[in-house]
Amino acid sequence: MLGLAHVEHDPGAAFFDQAMRAASDEMRSFEGQETSNLLWSCARLGRAPPAELIDGLLEQDAASNLGGMASPLNMSQCLWACARLDRPPPAAYLAAAERELPRCASRLNPENVDCVLWALASLGVPLKEEAMAALTSACARLGDRMDAEMLVKAHWAFARLRHRPAPGDMNRIVAAAKRLVDQLPDEDRLTVMHAWGVLRVNPGDDIVRAFTETFRDGDGDGDAAARRAFEAAKRSRYAGYRDAVATVRDKYKSAPDRIGGGVGVGVASDDAGSETSTWFDFFPFVDSFQKSGRTFGASAAPASGTAVAGSE
Numbered sequence: 001m002l003g004l005a006h007v008e009h010d011p012g013a014a015f016f017d018q019a020m021r022a023a024s025d026e027m028r029s030f031e032g033q034e035t036s037n038l039l040w041s042c043a044r045l046g047r048a049p050p051a052e053l054i055d056g057l058l059e060q061d062a063a064s065n066l067g068g069m070a071s072p073l074n075m076s077q078c079l080w081a082c083a084r085l086d087r088p089p090p091a092a093y094l095a096a097a098e099r100e101l102p103r104c105a106s107r108l109n110p111e112n113v114d115c116v117l118w119a120l121a122s123l124g125v126p127l128k129e130e131a132m133a134a135l136t137s138a139c140a141r142l143g144d145r146m147d148a149e150m151l152v153k154a155h156w157a158f159a160r161l162r163h164r165p166a167p168g169d170m171n172r173i174v175a176a177a178k179r180l181v182d183q184l185p186d187e188d189r190l191t192v193m194h195a196w197g198v199l200r201v202n203p204g205d206d207i208v209r210a211f212t213e214t215f216r217d218g219d220g221d222g223d224a225a226a227r228r229a230f231e232a233a234k235r236s237r238y239a240g241y242r243d244a245v246a247t248v249r250d251k252y253k254s255a256p257d258r259i260g261g262g263v264g265v266g267v268a269s270d271d272a273g274s275e276t277s278t279w280f281d282f283f284p285f286v287d288s289f290q291k292s293g294r295t296f297g298a299s300a301a302p303a304s305g306t307a308v309a310g311s312e
Helices: 002-006 013-025 032-045 051-063 065-084 091-107 110-123 129-141 148-161 167-183 186-199 205-215 222-235 239-244 284-292
Strands: 266-268 276-278
Touching: 002 032, 013 051, 032 051, 032 065, 051 065, 051 091, 065 091, 065 110, 091 129, 110 129, 110 148, 129 148, 129 167, 148 167, 148 186, 167 186, 167 205, 186 205
Parallel strands: none
Antiparallel strands: 266 276
16 A cells, blocks of 8 residues: 555555455454555545544554654654544554653654654644653754745644743744744745734744745835735635634725834724724724733733655
8 A cells, every 4th residue: 555655546445445355354463664654655645544443553552652653754654644634544554643642752753753743633632731842842952954835734723732842942933933944935935923822932032033024015005015915815725724814894995003123914803993903903903902902012912754755
């Protein structure tokens, strides 16, 4: 199955069904790597094994400590497969992952972190605080190796799971955002900024300016800038942000005086007469700072392998 997945060849229903029957018959002989490779291969081919086989393999894997030293690869493959197959892991597997992540966090590579965060967020299954803290600390540790795709998916996952990394970890992740901003299309910039809003993170005035530069029109055309932001939001690959801008108004006007540093585009409310706010109301983090009278330059608000293919 692993070979077929790597060459992206679907063997057909008859072959797949026979292979799953064989796997069910031999399930007790599967070890961690075999389990992760089988589930990853099935997910890659878009063919879901029987639910009882998935649960049986994962519960067996949980009982064997997720493969020991190979747990980063095995866990990331299995969780990624569950997310692709839209099949949440059994409770025993999630409990094992919560125990293992703090132990193996120092051995997680970018692909492992990327897959685990994306899978948990896609399934809507946050882990306990200690496990999430270990996972996000690993993400921060890898900040210098983070690429643009991982940056965006990590922010999307943090927002969806409502998990705010520790301040030191968040600072390192924000540093990666500053380094990668020029590689991000408009819609990905919005996804990152939306995450900062959900998490109540203030990345600093210079980073806000870098992320919003692409939306600011040199001629001060607020309508054009707002339309560009809204169209970018609609192109987002991440449904969470599309939901966040679903109620944005159709009419906009400039209101640079409403934002620290004089950068902004206003949104006129049809049902509020002359009421205006900055176009950054698209982004919860700026809205929260405006309402509290804070500026963008303030410190962050307090918190309330080879076989692994990246999420798609």
